[in-house]
Amino acid sequence: MHKTDWKHKFQISNNFKTIEGILSGNSMGICFEFKHDASLCIHFKPLNEAFKVDIPNLENATLLNFERDLIDEDDIEYALDIMTLFNKYPQCVVTNASEIEQLKKVIHLLEDEYQSDAASYIMLKTLLKVLMLHLIRYQNDGFLEQDLNQKRVFQFLELMETHFLNETNSNFYAETISVSSKRLNQILKEKLNLTAKQIIQQRQITEAKRRLVRSEISPKELAFELGFDSHSSFSRFFKKNVGVSPSTFKKHH
Structure with missing residues (x-):
């Protein structure tokens, strides 16, 4: 699939001033806020919602937005896990250094692939799934209590x-x-x-x-x-x- 055919489905950026969604209402968003104390705060934007809190440290953040059909193309169990991840809690905090490093590596791979002239839709979707599976694994560590x-x-x-x-x-x-x-x-x-x-x-x-x-x-x-x-x-x-x-x-x- 040519990049112009899927560029409206996926976007990743380090240069932004607000964390408002940049795709359609049928998109999900994640803001990775790398804090000065070496922890990582992950903010989730479910479908049709805005991010729950202001993020003061945007200069050290990465914003990821993607259309939900990137996850609907896979099995129902995976899609349900993603819905749980995005809707159960608004954010989580990861403090384990090795976990943070793993997430950074996948995020960098996503950025490199997205910015490449020869970017592959299949590669991006696969890397996105790897990132989501890491987040699902970490979802029970450091989540805030939901209302x-x-x-x-x-x-x-x-x-x-x-x-x-x-x-x-x-x-x-x-x-x-x-x-x-x-x-x-x-x-x-x-x-x-x-x-x-x-x-x-x-x-x-x-x-x-x-x-x-x-x-x-x-x-x-x-x-x-x-x-x-x-x-x-x-x-x-x-x-x-x-x-x-x-x-x-x-x-x-």
Whole structure:
């Protein structure tokens, strides 16, 4: 895949003045803040959110942003681990010198590959996965305590990843989490600025794009796999959110 085809999916930078997301709302962000006491503070930006805290030490930080379909291309267990990593806690602190050195090496490899004229999408995605697997391994060390509502957001997202193909009604998720549908939407609006329905629809679009590009499935077959009553209703939904019909999207990708 040529670099111009994926440059909007992945960005890494050391020269920035703010930590606002630089990709679409369907992206995740990580800010690696290398502190003067030799520790590493890692800040996570889940989908559709902003970073939770201001970071005063930006001159010693690295900002990484990537679209969620870079992880959706792999297995569901890995995707769930990533959702857990980004939504369970807003940040973690790594103090072990060898762990910090390992993370630095992977980050430098990502930077070198991203900046290379011959950068490879497969190589970048592989290095990103290596970095994520390191972070998943370290996730229980030094995490800050999450609030109750953040925990409910995490529960909703975890449930959605395994049930969105069959359950598109917010009542199912609210009942499973033991809150009212109204309260669930209030929490999601506060934390993610989206309702449960909007988040589920966003997930459907991401899955639809992935399957259209990576499989031989027809738009009609996909409509029913995603839980739509008809091909026409799915086509209207897809075109409204993507701008083109599913068949046109598949043809161009």
